[in-house]
Amino acid sequence: MSATSFKGRTVLITGASSGIGAALARRFAVAGSRMALAARRVERLDALADELAGSGAPKPVVVEADLFDDRVPPRLVRQVRDELGHIDVLVNNAGVGYSGRFEDHAPEQIEHLIQLNMRALVRLTHLVLPEMIERRSGWILNVASTAAYQPIAYMTTYAASKAFVLSFSEGLWAEMRQHGVVVTSLNPGTTRTEFFDHHGWNKAREMFMKRAMTAEAVAEIGVRALARGKPSAACGKGNRVLAAISALLPRSWSARLTAKALRPAGS
Ligand SMILES: NC(=O)c1ccc[n+]([C@@H]2O[C@H](COP(=O)([O-])OP(=O)(O)OC[C@H]3O[C@@H](n4cnc5c(N)ncnc54)[C@H](OP(=O)(O)O)[C@@H]3O)[C@@H](O)[C@H]2O)c1
Secondary structure, three states: OOOOOOOOOEEEEEOOOOHHHHHHHHHHHHHOOEEEEEEOOHHHHHHHHHHHHHOOOOOOEEEEOOOOOOOHHHHHHHHHHHHHOOOOEEEEOOOOOOOOOHHHOOHHHHHHHHHHHHHHHHHHHHHHHHHHHHHOOEEEEEEOOHHHHOOOOOOHHHHHHHHHHHHHHHHHHHHHHHHOEEEEEEEOOOEEOOHHHHOOOHHHHHHHHOOOEEHHHHHHHHHHHHHOOOOEEEOOHHHHHHHHHHHHOOHHHHHHHHHHHHOOOOO
């Protein structure tokens, strides 16, 4: 399949205020896309919009959106349509992760993860798809993770949420082929972003950071995979090898190996 150009396309990116989302915004700006950037930290989005406009790209629309709130996805889509017209590309990037003992996580933390990583992603996808199907044109990039490939002890909820995103995206990729709509799961390994700053990742962070990629490299792989209509893309050779090994290992082995590696001190 020949690669698509996103020049002039309208792209909505969630979680664009930092990390992979911001890198994707910069990458789509280079491609000449028109953009809407959504997240809670609106001052970050404004700064990014100014930066992109300063580099000659069309100035993105900034939308303050807390996707923990169930009412926000329909509002977000409505606002983007009002300001930019139909959405050609949806990038479901916003996500959070926690490491540590499941029983120690606060209920609100768990709810936030489930809401953001899965419910909001599915809701936004469901909101934009009918128009894409009608137009026989559209692209959805869902940011999963290499955590999707196997169970990971002490990152249980996060890994399970990303397994959901990968499976959802691949299934939908096949459903949407007949409609001319592409759905791609982008599966980064450890990436240097603010992701690990927030959520008590101490032990996992040390272990994972050794092999970290840049957000820019991840964004490049994501946009290329989407343009080529791929169902999913693991980021980097090391992560592709990891994915292949994970597929061969019994899942109980992965669970036990990760439990050994990531068990918090004193457990
Ligand atoms: N970094 C990694 O190693 C890695 C690896 C694999 C996959 N990923 C995935 O990549 C995606 C982006 O993460 P990142 O690494 O770029 O981390 P990040 O820099 O922490 O970015 C997370 C983004 O999600 C947004 N977000 C968080 N809560 C939100 C909410 N309630 N409503 C709307 N937006 C919200 C944040 O914006 P606000 O705080 O401004 O709302 C931020 O823009 C996530 O889905 C993550 O799971 C990351």
